[in-house]
Amino acid sequence: MTDRHGVVIVRWPGQGPAAARPAELLAAYHLRTQAEKGDPVADVDALPDRYRTEILDPRAAFADDTVLIALSGGDTAVGCVVLTAPAGGRSEIKRLWTDPASRSRGIASGLIAAALAHAADNGVGTVRLSVWKWRTSAIALYERLGFTVVPSWETRDQLLCMERTV
Template sequence: MADQREVAIVRWPGRAPSSQDGPADLLAAYHLQTQAEKGEAVADVEGLPDRYRVEIADPRAAFVNDVVLLALSGDTPVGCLVVTASVDGRCEVKRLWTDPAFRGRGIASSLVSAALVHAEARGAGVVRLSVWKWRAGAIDLYERLGFTVTESWDERDQLVCMERAV
């Protein structure tokens, strides 16, 4: 049975000592699932491409110029999202992940909403993101939150690029 405690959205790293590892486990789950969905499943983190292993091994360094938002149930991270620094008035949302045991509780929506508030406070006029086309639930979520499909800025096949004004 999933923990029913309230979930709080916080900026990481924060002050909670038990969330020191922050998003590492969530990022590992995100990347392992993504590799499997792309038909390139690997047995564990060691099989992931270097660029993803770096994020998992040291999220603080990997996202030093970005903001990491965590959803915490107590002191346990149950969701994460990265907001990149604003460049030319645009921020990007990436690595949105919610622990499967905590899905259906509005955590992803809360993380995206917090990212929009953060982006606007930092002077961004647009928030953009890319999502794999087979993640229909995620695309539906982003559309409900006001994102629209836009011309792709990424050359990878099967990515849907979306953006929203803040």
């Protein structure tokens, strides 16, 4: 899809290196998030069921969604994002994650740009997301990419809701 500083963004599942499951990226995302919530767990087995299910069977968990993977060097997965299936002219960005060793290379913004392009190509008018309030660098990235804060649709405390027109 895109080539940015030696990183290619591809749709998953695919063939070749992109066929690899995004399990490691999802595991890192959920383990980090759990720790940031103040409830760290030792491993994937200790995560809540809904998160563990995504890691163990991402094909089923995201069957109707679009999963994009950032590959470095052609075969090393360094980032991912999920774009939910359109509903009522909207899609939602979820599970944006860049491997910490690969940050500051434009991977997250490349993943979001690819997700927005995919949304536009599929007739989506609005893309939304929720982000933990303490993730200030992620919020700044979303704002730079045109997302604005909107009234919350989330019931979980500490989540900020944002959206943008595609």
